[in-house]
Amino acid sequence: MSEAAGGSEAGVNEWGDGTRCAHAGLPAPVPGQPFLPGPVFAAPYHLDPVAGPAAAPDGYGRPDNASRRRLEEAIGSLEAGSCLAFASGQAAITALLLTLLNPGDTVLLPSDGYYLVRAFAAGTLERIGVRVLTAPTAGPYPPLAGVTLVLLESPANPGLDVADLAALSAAAHAAGALVAVDNTTATPLGQRPLDLGADVVVASGTKALTGHSDLLLGYLATRDGELLSRVRQWRNQTGAVPGAFDAWLAHRSLATLDLRLARQSANAAALARSLAARPDVAGLRWPGLTGDPAHEVAARQMRRLPGIVSFDLGSAERVGRFLTASRLIFAATSFGGVHTSADRRAQWGDEVTGGFLRLSCGIEDTPDLVADINGALDRA
Helix, strand or coil: CCHHHCCCHHHHHHCCHHHHHHHCCCCCCCCCCCCCCCCCCCCECCCECCCEHHHCCCCECCCCCHHHHHHHHHHHHHHCCEEEEECCHHHHHHHHHHHHCCCCCEEEEECCCCHHHHHHHHHHHHHHCCEEEEECCCCCCCCCCCCCEEEEECCCCCCCCCCCHHHHHHHHHHCCCEEEEECCCCCCCCCCHHHHCCCEEEEECCCCCCCCCCCCCEEEEECCHHHHHHHHHHHHHHCCCCCHHHHHHHHHHHCCHHHHHHHHHHHHHHHHHHHHCCCCCEEEECCCCCCCCCHHHHHHHCCCCCCEEEEECCCHHHHHHHHHHCCCCEECCCCCCCCCEEEEHHHHCCCCCCCEEEEECCCCCHHHHHHHHHHHHHHC
16 A cells, blocks of 8 residues: 555554555545546557657556556555456466466466366366376375475365465475465455465455455465566456456455455354254364364464355255245355355365355344354255
8 A cells, every 4th residue: 555545554554454454555635536536447548649658657458557556556455465456366366377387387286176276277287288286275285396386275165174374385485386375265354375475365356355246356466576577467468357347346345345254254153153053064164163174273374264154964955945945045156245145066066065065154144144044954
């Protein structure tokens, strides 16, 4: 965040999450102007007839857009790095992989993370000569000697396992590998991977970061200026940029991130405790539960826990009855929105059982949500 947007860098670092989210990336106050200027819609911009594009920051809309730059400044301040925004989370991950990996390189991917990343690796990376290895988020990990890039997803989607980011980053760096962390589930308020030793953060801003289920967005953040320049060049050449209105909507939504996450996490905590007492629910996962396999690492590493709970209802048919019986849960893919939603992941190709359900808590009143879910389970 610039000094004009609300204080010195030292002052910004002293602010709490809510204050940082509300003020991230805002321009200096100008009488008669809005707090957050509206989206800039432009493909070409006016150029100086003599100096050309050197005279102003914007020349053409693919590499240049003021709304996108403000959003990148805002997200970068939350991740404590420099940020590039993309059209989707998958676009951000694709940009990272294709920028860093060359024929003969080796990449290590999470075997229990977002399945399309593995599908892209199998369909594209291996075809161009990149060796692809996989390992579970919680380990065990193969020897890292000879690995070019380690991509982690923590907490993992959809199983919610947690990787020890500091330990794995240290081990990867000792072996000469770079470390990227998919921070989608945690958000930068849940953890800051760059502070834990990671080289790069990638994430889908479609989900909890923006939280209103109305836009697609991705981003990459790093403190490595040379890496950022390479990815920026790749983005400019391929055109994987978000639209101006999506960038503006995303920036607007950041102001309530702290408030939304607080309610979503509280709802997940209450729901997890309630589900743990039910004999008709199996495989319950939420890192905040003391008995969860990821609890110890999550408690040490994360600043707050996600509003996502996963569990198994035994069959696709029971999941269908449960979702039909609920009055508050929307059946939908994605997660992190203000409305509680649930997704039976097997229908998309994830390697899980037919009854596995990822439930994303919204911002409904906690007693209402817990009562609705328990009632729906009883009726199912």
